[in-house]
Amino acid sequence: MSNQIKSTVEALVRPFLDENQFELVDIEYVKEGGNWFLRVYCDKEGGIDIDDCGRISEYLSAKLDDNDPIPDAYFLEVSSPGAERPLRKAQDYIRAVGQHVFVTTYEPIDGLKEFEGKLASFDEAFVEVEVGKKTHRLPVEKVASARLAIVF
DSSP states (O other): OHHHHHHHHHHHHHHHHHHTTOEEEEEEEEEETTEEEEEEEEEOTTOOOHHHHHHHHHHHHHHHHHHOOOOSOEEEEEEOOOTTOBOOSHHHHHHHTTSEEEEEEEEEETTEEEEEEEEEEEOSSEEEEEETTEEEEEEGGGEEEEEEOOOO
16 A cells, blocks of 8 residues: 555656656655654755745645545655655766765675665676775675765
């Protein structure tokens, strides 16, 4: 059900995002406590601001009201992906090459399941992360999650 809702929401919001040069980063439909949340994360060249989020929210809210694809009561949240943006698509990884990232894997690689360091390279088969003086070559199909990471 959650994937169906996410696909429907994407189909509803995509024309507006494309027309206004916004990028759809992610959609979540999750239950937290007793409440359902529909979260839509968007970005654009130069960054997204609160006014952009408001415009997207108003558009999507009207489309959701017209189409009523979600049977439960829910809260709609539209926001930026934040400083620790998730890396999901190949384009996300390519854009992040040279930046600090945090990557987890489904199973240990080189004895580790967590890798934090510089994203050295990416192709369709491997993610390479430099941790200290060692570069770890992670098969893409073994990557559980990846995101930009802030260095303190």
